[in-house]
Amino acid sequence: MENQKHISMPVRYGINTTLIVLFLIMGYVLTSSGFTNRAQTSLILQIGIYIILAVSLNVATGYLGQLPLGHAGFMAVGAYSCGIFWKSSLASALPTPISIFLGLVVAGIVAAIFGVLIGIPALRLKGDYLAIITLGFGEIIRVAIINLPSITGGTPGLLGIPKHSNFIVVYLCVVFTIVAIHMMMKSRHGRAILSIRENEIAAESCGINTTYYKVMAFAFSAFFAGIAGGLYAGFQGLLVPKSFDFMASINILVMVVLGGMGSMIGSVIAATVLTALPLLLQSFNTYRMIIYSLLLIIVMIFKPSGLMGMYDFSLSRILERILNRDFPWKKKKGDEVNV
């Protein structure tokens, strides 16, 4: 144990930051130089938006262990607040980067407020009752959007939103979301959220204020969904209520569950694959949704914990293993006895 090589904290952060920056430059060059065509660029942006949605839903589903079915509702709230802000004269008077930033902050905060609002009645409820109440909440938002055309544009939609969501904006939001959630989960607050999932009564007996952490996790989850909504508004340029219906919530949930609830890397992979898949399946378009739903049933029957289970990816852990020549296929003697 003693002569194990460890990568020190600054080096870890250095490696991760370098990779993030490299990826940013690479993506920027590829999307702006015309290497990727319009359809490919738009797919990349959509993947980014869905990664944020899936990772944020994973906070409430995978980490807190609840089952919200109204994530698209938070997304809608964020999308419309951001879209309305970006269309306002205030936003156009500001320099574009600041207006983009403020719009996304507004989207996140408004969604988080809604997250708290739905979190409070949801507290008294467990499991499926909570699921159904969040579902109802999502539907109410949708109905409200349809019926308040003076603010939201109603059924025809909110048109003429500036298309602010380019690669850099989306990419930075994805990084921000993943980093913030990671930081949160690796602190005492994150552990408190996990303890509620694991055993609520035991968590309470450990002095953890489960009420507070449930509402907080909901708000946290909604905040990022709001940002994703803002990005979606800036990506589409127009918003219609139908994009935020029950099936939209289910789509996000499917990503989280297939990826493995409680695994961030799982959510990221599933969001990427499931966003790209419909495009790849375009050639047999008529059977696309049938294949998709069958896939869902089959994965659930044969791997109910999702593709990644609760596994969480850590680059430095993998590097450490390589440094220590500790490969899974090189089982050392005594390893089995250890646990």
Place this chain on the structure above:
Amino acid sequence: MLFISQLLNGLQLGSIYALVALGYSMVYGIIMLLNFAHGDIIMIGGYIALFSIASGVHPALAVVMAIVGCMLLAMLIEKAAYKPLRSAPRISLLITAIGVSMLLQNVAQLLFGAGARSFPSSSIINAQNLSFGGIQISITAIVTIIVTIISMLVLTFLVQKTKMGKAMRAVSEDLGAAQLMGINVNHVVSFTFAVGAALAGIGAILYCCRYPLVSPTMGSLLGLKAFVAAVLGGIGSIPGAMVGGLAIGLAEVLVTAVGLSAWTDGVVFAILIIVLTFRPTGFFGRSMMEKV
């Protein structure tokens, strides 16, 4: 005058919700599954009735075929998709149910087309309104309410007085213990799905008589609202489903009557949130305390 026909209208809609709600309630009571595919079974029932009448089958036989078709389909779904997951995490089961619902909708869309088809409701109930001194009384509404009451009575008898009903109640109380008492849990679960689907089949016919259109997505919102009714009344309770269904139906008609028809869906879910916030087990539900 208008009030009475609106009331009747609400009772009619509520009865349909109640019938569908029972299917959710019973399945939830037994395997704790929010069976998302239940609404789509209604849709299939609608198509079966539609096509059998169109191909010249006697309407009464078409109704029976729709009901039996729903039952077989529900049993098939249970065996193929839900049974392998009985010991899996609840959320996996729920996702599977969502998958089944999507599958049914998309298969229907592939086979029958995405558009709505009109349903020959007049061949089942001759929908001529009765008129009593200015009050319009819809026969369809009366028939719906009567059929629902009869179905409820039969179901209550089934659950309270028969051996199978006793087994169902035992399984919903404690699946493991029921198994140890020699109850064949698989049969009971199958039977529950079948009974729920039969009610859904009846609901499908009555629903199509009121709104004579059949489309692949007709079941999803109907299903959701019926589930709301089940939760509202208290999951697992037969009178609860009835009361919950009627409450939702009347609320919808009321909201429409005051000229806010675009808000009906929102109001239904708002009622749900308010009721669950103050009475988490619904009107008739029993509270369950976790043993520490």
Place this chain on the structure above:
Amino acid sequence: MSKMVPVKQSYSIVPERDYHKSPILEAHHLGIDFGGLTAVDDFNIAIGRTEICGLIGPNGAGKTTVFNLLTKVYQPTRGTILLDGMDTSGFNTVKANQAGIARTFQNIRLFKNLTVLDNVLIGLHNDINCSIPKALLRTPSYWKAEKAAKTKALDLLSIFDMQDLANAEAGSLPYGAQRRLEIVRALATNPKLLLLDEPAAGMNPSETAELMENIRKIRDTFQIAIMLIEHDMNLVMGICEGIAVLSYGKIIAKGTPAEITSNPAVIEAYLGKKEG
């Protein structure tokens, strides 16, 4: 808010001991009904600050219910609980823990999918001083707090010699180790009174003997009171300074182990009344 109530000597399990002068916990006429059923009634007890006491009784006597009442998992129908002189009525489980009552569970309730270390760190939750912004920004104080907590957690684990298991998944531990981990987690919340619900259940005799040593060691190191429910009479008689016997929700006897073993009411409760 907190009102001092003079201790009634008669509530103490072993009245002549002087540590009962200012008990850590007092329960006065505690009772709870479930529907029409009275599960616990007129439960009076006072526990000394560093006392190890036992709560025994036949199955279904209401022992775990007493624990649930003390930790506010159930709200009592009647009576008051004073913790260190402070009235705990209106407290919930979280507040009861923060006030100083920690417990383990009869049916182990660990955070099974988390590591052993994380389980203890969750117990230390209120001990770690780090706000959400600090955690998100990874300020130096975050690292300091996390490091201190980790050291403390490993220290606590070393009571049961479990520090090498820190990174194992809690649910993968053998049964005995899970019970020990639950005790460590409860200790991490910095309690004044530790409630152990059948700590030796499922342990073999040598493990039980070791557990006895450790319970004593915990009391001596942390200077806290420990109350335990246990069916293993060797353990109860071996470490408890006072024992209360519960039968049908009521205390039927209190006293030292020697007094309890010779008490006819206790023998009757356990073995039934002698015929004829």
